[in-house]
Structures are given as structure tokens and as C-alpha cells.
Amino acid sequence: MKYALIGCGRVSPNHIVAAIKNNLEIVALCDVSKNAVYELKEKCPLIKKVKTYRDYKEMLAIESPELVAIATESGLHADIAVDCINAGCNVIIEKPIALSISDADRIIEAAERMGVKVAANHQNRFNSSIQKIRSAVEAGRFGRIFHATTQIRWCRTESYYKQAPWRGTWEMDGGALMNQCIHNIDLMNWMLGEEPVEVIAMTDNLNHNYIDVEDMGLAIVKYRNGAYGIVEGSVNVFGGDLEEAICIFGENGTVKADGTINNIIENWRFADDIDDEDEVKRDFSVEVNHIYGQGHTPLYADMIDAITSNRAPYVDMYAGKRALELVLAIYRASKEKRAVSLPLAQAATTDFIGLFNK
Numbered sequence: 001m002k003y004a005l006i007g008c009g010r011v012s013p014n015h016i017v018a019a020i021k022n023n024l025e026i027v028a029l030c031d032v033s034k035n036a037v038y039e040l041k042e043k044c045p046l047i048k049k050v051k052t053y054r055d056y057k058e059m060l061a062i063e064s065p066e067l068v069a070i071a072t073e074s075g076l077h078a079d080i081a082v083d084c085i086n087a088g089c090n091v092i093i094e095k096p097i098a099l100s101i102s103d104a105d106r107i108i109e110a111a112e113r114m115g116v117k118v119a120a121n122h123q124n125r126f127n128s129s130i131q132k133i134r135s136a137v138e139a140g141r142f143g144r145i146f147h148a149t150t151q152i153r154w155c156r157t158e159s160y161y162k163q164a165p166w167r168g169t170w171e172m173d174g175g176a177l178m179n180q181c182i183h184n185i186d187l188m189n190w191m192l193g194e195e196p197v198e199v200i201a202m203t204d205n206l207n208h209n210y211i212d213v214e215d216m217g218l219a220i221v222k223y224r225n226g227a228y229g230i231v232e233g234s235v236n237v238f239g240g241d242l243e244e245a246i247c248i249f250g251e252n253g254t255v256k257a258d259g260t261i262n263n264i265i266e267n268w269r270f271a272d273d274i275d276d277e278d279e280v281k282r283d284f285s286v287e288v289n290h291i292y293g294q295g296h297t298p299l300y301a302d303m304i305d306a307i308t309s310n311r312a313p314y315v316d317m318y319a320g321k322r323a324l325e326l327v328l329a330i331y332r333a334s335k336e337k338r339a340v341s342l343p344l345a346q347a348a349t350t351d352f353i354g355l356f357n358k
């Protein structure tokens, strides 16, 4: 399957490794920065001879890839994705898939019209710990789920934000919730039934006066099925990344996963006792050596299978929109100091420009 990558920055090696491991035919790399492509090729020698482009539209016209991954700054995802879809490509879009409801809807409209597949790159769904928790949810082992909590307790310093001008802006990025915590917001949505109906929240910029966006967000979410979710996302943690965690509390089960990216199962207690807690902790906890984890490769495998067998990808564009929508609802609840109901008709990160201007 002919594959191309648009955006060759920090996360791009994960895409290339996933493409290579899944035997995709990498026909093109595209980046407006020659240096970015050079650095990617230095890191991944197997792609040294792959053709490079600075203009993705030219690349689409000449190479006709069947699958394209988009890993540019977040605010460009939607325009590029719609162009790829209209060229007939299936698309993997890095998270967040877009920065506004209307942009997410443009992607969905184009993909439905063209009949192509779009995957949202929430790769942590493929962690073995998360897969194990999800299997317990699907089997109904928790009984009624009362509430879940999710935390990203990370550290992002000035050097991180200075890597590229788009970071920490409302127009191209969003803050701790939209950029870092969205992975766990997706996981919480997925575990709690995917239909948040109401949100109260506070967000702030406490420690990063050189960025426009929040560096901390706290929210309580009510789901249609009566479950509650608590979100805590911070990039203010002193001394480096601490953890990314998710806990689920049900009438018949209690589970906690933490570690760098929810990869370690800490607690596994169920009334049905059909598996042993120590064995589950041992067998489904996997060490990871990077916050991006190992999920890109299985996400690519799933997408390739979705294309060849004409089914929806495991993490589809609707899930990508739902995660985006919940973050935007949290932002609105914080700005307007009131409970916000979902779904949202319209919202965009640009609605919050100036919110934290001192």
C-alpha cells in the first residue's frame, strides 16, 4: 500500500517506524522545512532514498498515495486532511484531529462523501493495559460505572515551547488539555460510554507566561449513562513527567493504570474474580521508554486492515471529534464560569484567544 507522511517533526519517527513495521511502501515524505526531512532521514536510514516534497498538494498529485499520515502542527490538520481525502486518500490524523467543531465536521463530511477511512491518532488505546481495561468494560465486569478519573501530570518547560512557534498558541495548538491530556480524555470518553452531556471546569495559566494557553485544566464531566469523569491535566509538574493515569470505579470493579502512559496496571479488583490480580498486573503492564509509547504500530496495522477489509478504523474520526469536543467544552465552561452542555454546535480554540493575557 502506497504511503506518504506529511509533517516530519518530532513525532514523525514513530510514524515511519509504524509504516516500516507494517510493510507499507513509503513513496513520499513532505515537509515545508528541508531540515525537518533531513533530520528524519538521519534518524531513520531506511528512508534515505524516499522522495521528498515541500508542497503536499504536488505530492498528492504525483504520488497518489493510498494512505497518508498528517503530523503537522494541529491547526493545519483539517485543511490538509480535507485535501488528502478529496484526492482519494485514506488518512491517519495526529491528535487532535482539528481545533474546531466545524473543521472536524469538514473532515467527516469529506470522508463520508469520498468513502475513505480516517483514523484519529490516539495510539494509547492500543496499550496492553488499556486493552485489558477496555475488555473488562465490554464484558460488563465493572457493573455500573460510577466514576473515572484521568490525570496527565507532566512537565513542559520553556525549551519545549520554544521548539516551534505554533506551540502554546490558540490558533495552532491549545494547551495542556488539548495537546497533552487529549489522549486520556479520549480514553475516559471511551471507557465511560462516549456521550458526555455536561461539564464544569477551571483552566489557568499558572507557570508559563510566555504561552497563550492553559498549562493546567481541571474538569468534572457528566455522561449520559450517569457516570462521572474527572480530568486533571497539568504541564506544571516540578522535576519532570510524573504520570499519565486512569482509574475506573464501578459497582463490581476497581481498576487503576498509571506509569508514563497508563501502561502499568496498579490495581485490578473485580467481584467476579475470574482473573488473578497479580497475574494481570504482570501480564498487561508493559514498560515504555518514551511518552509516545508503542501504539503507532498497532494503530497503523488496524488502519491497513480497516482499508483492506472495508471496515471502520478502531479509533475513527468520530472518536477524534468527540475528544476534541470535550476539550472545547471544558475550555468554554472555564471561560464562561458555568456548566456547559454537550454536544456543542460550534466551538474553536480561537474562541479563547486572550483568555490568559496578564
Ligand SMILES: NC(=O)c1ccc[n+]([C@@H]2O[C@H](COP(=O)([O-])OP(=O)(O)OC[C@H]3O[C@@H](n4cnc5c(N)ncnc54)[C@H](O)[C@@H]3O)[C@@H](O)[C@H]2O)c1
Binding pocket: 006, 007, 008, 009, 010, 011, 012, 030, 031, 032, 033, 036, 054, 056, 071, 072, 073, 074, 076, 094, 095, 096, 121, 122, 123, 164, 179, 291, 292
Ligand atoms: N500521538 C502522539 O503521542 C503525539 C506526540 C507528539 C505530537 N503529536 C501531534 O503531532 C503533530 C506534530 O507534532 P510535532 O511535535 O511532531 O510537531 P513539529 O513542530 O516537531 O513537527 C511538525 C512539522 O510539520 C511541518 N509542517 C508544517 N506545515 C506543513 C505543511 N503545510 N506541509 C508539510 N509539513 C508541514 C513543520 O515544518 C514541522 O516539521 C501535532 O498535532 C501534535 O499534537 C502527537
